[in-house]
Amino acid sequence: MLCTRLTNARVLTMDPDHPVAHDLGIWRGRIVGLDAAVTSLPAREVVDLQGATVLPGFIDSHVHLAWAGLKATTPSIAPCERVEDVLAVVAEAVSHKAPGAWVDIAGYDQRALGRHLTATELDRVGQGRKIFLMHDSGHACVVNSAVLDLLPAEVPHEDGFLAESAMTAVRRLRLPYSQEELADAIERAGRVCLTEGITAAAEAGIGGGLLGHSPVELGAYQLLRDQGRLPLRVQLMAAGDTLRPLAAHRDDGIPRALDLGLRTGFGDDWLSLGALKIYTDGGMMARTAALTAPYEGMSTTGQFQDDPERIAELIVDGHLAGWQLAVHAIGDRAADLALDALERAQERRPRPDARHRVEHAGLIRPDQLPRFARLGVSAVVQPHFLRSFGDDYANVMGEVRAPWMYRGRGFLDHGVTLVGSSDRPVTDGSPLRAIQFMVERASTSGRLIGPDEGITVDEALHAYTAAGAYACHWDDSAGSLAPGNRADLVVLGDDPRRVDTSRIGDI
Numbered sequence: 001m002l003c004t005r006l007t008n009a010r011v012l013t014m015d016p017d018h019p020v021a022h023d024l025g026i027w028r029g030r031i032v033g034l035d036a037a038v039t040s041l042p043a044r045e046v047v048d049l050q051g052a053t054v055l056p057g058f059i060d061s062h063v064h065l066a067w068a069g070l071k072a073t074t075p076s077i078a079p080c081e082r083v084e085d086v087l088a089v090v091a092e093a094v095s096h097k098a099p100g101a102w103v104d105i106a107g108y109d110q111r112a113l114g115r116h117l118t119a120t121e122l123d124r125v126g127q128g129r130k131i132f133l134m135h136d137s138g139h140a141c142v143v144n145s146a147v148l149d150l151l152p153a154e155v156p157h158e159d160g161f162l163a164e165s166a167m168t169a170v171r172r173l174r175l176p177y178s179q180e181e182l183a184d185a186i187e188r189a190g191r192v193c194l195t196e197g198i199t200a201a202a203e204a205g206i207g208g209g210l211l212g213h214s215p216v217e218l219g220a221y222q223l224l225r226d227q228g229r230l231p232l233r234v235q236l237m238a239a240g241d242t243l244r245p246l247a248a249h250r251d252d253g254i255p256r257a258l259d260l261g262l263r264t265g266f267g268d269d270w271l272s273l274g275a276l277k278i279y280t281d282g283g284m285m286a287r288t289a290a291l292t293a294p295y296e297g298m299s300t301t302g303q304f305q306d307d308p309e310r311i312a313e314l315i316v317d318g319h320l321a322g323w324q325l326a327v328h329a330i331g332d333r334a335a336d337l338a339l340d341a342l343e344r345a346q347e348r349r350p351r352p353d354a355r356h357r358v359e360h361a362g363l364i365r366p367d368q369l370p371r372f373a374r375l376g377v378s379a380v381v382q383p384h385f386l387r388s389f390g391d392d393y394a395n396v397m398g399e400v401r402a403p404w405m406y407r408g409r410g411f412l413d414h415g416v417t418l419v420g421s422s423d424r425p426v427t428d429g430s431p432l433r434a435i436q437f438m439v440e441r442a443s444t445s446g447r448l449i450g451p452d453e454g455i456t457v458d459e460a461l462h463a464y465t466a467a468g469a470y471a472c473h474w475d476d477s478a479g480s481l482a483p484g485n486r487a488d489l490v491v492l493g494d495d496p497r498r499v500d501t502s503r504i505g506d507i
Contacts, residue, residue: 001041001042001043001044002025002026002027002032002038002041002042002043002044003026003027003028003029003043003044003045004025004026004043004044004045004046004047004487005023005024005025005026005038005039005041005043005045005046005047006023006024006025006026006047006049006054007022007023007039007046007047007048007049008022008048008049008050008051009021009022009023009024009049009051009052009053009054009491010022010051010052010053010054010495011023011024011034011053011054011481012053012054012055012461012495012497013034013056013480013481013482014055014056014461014462014465014466014479014480014481015480015481015482017482018034018035018482021034021035021481022035023035023038023039024038024054024481024487024489025037025038025041025043026487029486029487030484030485030486030487031481031482031483031484031485031486031487032483033483034481034483037483049491052491052492052493053491053492053493053494053495053496054481054489054490054491054492055197055461055465055481055489055490055492056465056466056469056478056479056480056481056485056488056489056490057197057198057199057200057465057478057488057489057490058196058197058198058199058431058464058465058468058490059198059199059200059201059202059464059465059468059469059472059474059478059479060193060198060200060201060202060420060421060422060424060429060431060464060468061201061202061380061419061420061421061468061471061472062202062204062326062359062360062380062382062421062422062423063189063193063201063202063203063204063421063422063423063424063429064138064203064204064205064211064423064424064425064426065185065186065189065190065193065201065203065234065424066177066182066185066186066189066203066206066213066217066220067138067185067211067213067425068185068188068189068192068424068425068429069184069185069186069187069188069189069190070104070177070181070182070185070213071106071134071425072185072188072189072192072425073185073188074104074105074106075089075090075092075093075104075105075106076089076105076106076107077089077090077105077106077107077108077133078106078107078108078109078112078136079107079112080107080112080113081112081113082113083113083117083121086113086117087121087122087124087125089105090103090105090122090125090131090133091125093105094125094126094127094129094131097129099127099128099129100128100129100130101129101130102129102130102132102174103129103130103131103132104132104134105131105132105133105134106134106136107136108133108134108135108136108141108142109135109136109137109285110135111285111392116142116158116159116161117133117142117160117161118142118159118160118161119142119143119144119145119148119157119159119160120145120159120160122142122143122144122145122160123144123145123146126144126145126146128146129144129146130143130144130146130147130150130173130174131143131144131146131147132147132170132174135167135285135286136285136426136427137282137283137284137285137286137426138210138211138283138426139163139164139167139210139282139283139285139286139288140161140162140163140164140167140282140286140288141161141162141167141170141171142160142161142162143160143162143170144160145160147160147170147173148160150173151169151170151173152169155169155170163282163286163288163303164210164282164288164303164305165305165306167210168209168210171210175212175213175214176213176214176215176216176217177213177214178214179214179216179217179219179220179223180220180223182213182214182217182220183220183221183223183224183227183229186220186221186224186230186234187224187229187230187231189424189425190230190231190232190234191231192429193231193232193424193429194231194232196429196430196431196432197431197432197490197492198232198429198431199232199233199488199489199490200232200233200234200235200468200472200474200478200488201232201233201234201235202234202235202236202237202274202275202326202421202471202472203221203234203235203236203237203274204237204277204326204359204423205237205238205239205277206218206221206236206237206238206239207238207239207242208238208239208240208241208242209239209240209241209277209279210279211239212239212242215242218236221234221236221271222271225270225271230270230271233269233270233271233478233488234270234271234272235267235271235272235273235274235472235474236267236271236272236273236274237274237275237276237277237326238258238273238276238277239277240276240277240278240279240314240318242258243256243257243258243276243314243317243318243321244256244257244259246259246261248261253320253349254320254321254322255317255320255321256314256317256318256321257321261321263276263321263322263323264276264322264323264324264473265473269477269486274324274326274472274473275323275324275325275326275356275357276318276323276324276325276326277326277328277359278311278314278315278318278325278326278327278328279305279311279328280304280305280311280327280328280329280334280337280338281302281303281304281305281328281329281330281331281333281334282302282303282305282330283330284330284331284362284363284385284389284393284396285389285392285426287300287302287396288302288303289302289330289331289334289362289363290302290303290304290330290331290333290334290337291331291332291333291363292331292332292333292336292365293401295396295397296395296396296397296398297396298396301331301333302331302333302334304334304337308337311337311341312337312340312341312344315327315338315341315342315344315345316341316344316345316348318345319342319345319346319348319349319351319354319356320345320348320349324354324355324356324357324473325342325345325354325356325357326356326357326359326380327341327342327356327357327358327359328359328360329358329359329360329361329362330360330361330362330363331362331363332363332364332365332368332404335358335361335363335364335365335368336368338358339358339368339371339372339375339377342356342375342377343371343375346375352376354376355376355378355470355471355473356375356376356377356378357377357378357379357380357419357471358372358377358378358379358380359380360380360381360382360406360423361379361380361381361406361407361411362381362385362405362406363397363401363404363405364379364404364407364410364411365404366404366410369407369410369411369414369416370414372411372414372416373414373415373416377416378416378417378418378419378467378470378471379407379411379416379417379418379419380419380421380471381406381407381408381411381418381419381420381421381463382406382421382422382423382426382427382434383406383408383420383434383435383437383438384422384423384427384428384429384430384433384434384437385406385423385426385427386405386406386437386441386443386449387427387428387433387434387437387442387443387444388427388428388443388444389427389443390405390443390444390445390447390449391443391445391447393405393449394447394449402449402450403449403450403452403453404450405449405450406453407450407453408438408441408453408454408455408459408460409452409453409454409455410453412455412459417467417470417471418455418459418463418467419463419467419468419470419471420434420435420438420460420463420464420467420468421468422434430505431464432492432496432504432505432506432507433504433505434460434464435457435460435461435463435464435496435504435505436501436502436504436505438454438455438459438460438463439454439455439456439457439460439501439504440454440501440502441453441454457496457497457501457504458497461496461497465479465480466479466480467479492507493507494507
């Protein structure tokens with residue numbers, strides 16, 4: 001007897017062997033069969049979906065659940081456009097904290113003000129508290145003098161503005177968060193994901209790097225799972241700097257590893273270790289993504305997170321230790337570094353099914369596309385970046401480079417696996433709105449950005465289901481509604497393939 005049978009549905013299975021079905025049978029959380037294979041079987045529960053559309057649960061392959069959950073309960077200065085309004089929000093937050101306490105503020109984006117806020121300005125309302133304004137990109141912050149006084153003299157800043165590794169130095173002053181605090185934040189963000197049809201996600205960097213919250217951060221996720229509170233399936237990316245030299249046998253060829261040799265694949269259906277997250281550069285919003293030519297109207301070409309050779313060595317060492325690699329590379333100069341290092345790693349120890357990934361792939365030149373394909377590297381993109389910030393990004397990239405941003409068609413035409421994700425909470429996390437952008441290539445203002453990079457609705461749905469499963473090594477159990485797979489699914493009021501493209505995001 002089936003546990004559940006869904007009937008009178010339009011099931012888009014994402015399985016080429018049986019692409020559309022009307023009935024779907026479930027037993028103990030797994031799909032038993034489709035249509036005639038299950039229609040006559042008895043079931044404890046029969047659900048008549050009255051023609052609704054069913055898809056595999058969406059997979060967000062790059063998200064920051066802990067950060068998203070914490071940000072949701074943090075005072076925010078968005079959308080303030082005047083320094084006075086920002087300081088008023090900060091002053092209010094300060095008034096609720098004891099002297100000497102940390103005061104976290106979210107929603108900081110210098111573009112709203114036309115310049116960066118300064119430590120001098122924050123000092124006017126600080127009253128002895130340590131003020132930390134997190135940039136919305138996650139790649140920078142602004143702090144007051146009470147924080148600057150705690151930093152080593154060699155940490156660079158511009159009157160309280162710190163980017164990339166300098167921001168990491170600030171975060172280390174106040175870490176770690178408690179596991180209970182993180183567990184609550186993860187659950188909060190995960191439940192928002194469920195409302196958007198997301199049933200599985202890859203947490204992009206824990207335990208270190210720019211966005212780690214505790215050296216024992218994995219324990220917060222394990223706590224949620226053990227208490228039955230983990231809302232969705234989560235794959236955890238360990239930050240690259242959590243690797244350390246270990247005295248492994250020389251025949252293992254492992255120069256650096258996580259304690260006990262843990263690596264990609266350890267865990268279960270609900271919680272597992274995914275890729276090793278390695279940063280190469282910064283972000284476009286903070287103007288720190290590493291480019292081969294300067295930002296339009298500026299002299300800067302962005303920056304790397306560390307010495308390029310040290311970054312490359314970490315990539316090679318992670319590969320040798322058996323990890324899948326998720327290499328953050330937004331600018332084209334950073335992509336060159338990532339691809340060079342991944343190629344070197346594969347030459348040292350060929351691993352054809354490593355499924356290494358480049359996270360973001362924000363600006364990819366035409367000549368770089370064949371290298372992605374030749375190396376078998378997936379491109380994990382965030383369509384919402386151009387939907388939300390596309391006008392600004394197109395301006396700072398210029399007319400020639402703007403069509404190269406967050407590509408769709410270019411990757412697919414070269415045989416590169418295109419994977420959809422959000423980078424939540426940097427911007428909107430809705431897969432359906434992202435799918436609409438991938439087809440239309442229109443920002444919220446209506447500006448078309450690289451329209452030739454538009455893809456079909458089917459291809460966009462694939463990026464958030466089957467391709468996401470492939471990128472997370474889940475393709476034997478998720479990403480399609482095929483017999484034997486997990487019965488993780490989303491029910492929609494309309495079929496994204498049949499409505500006008502402009503309506504997809506509102507389904």
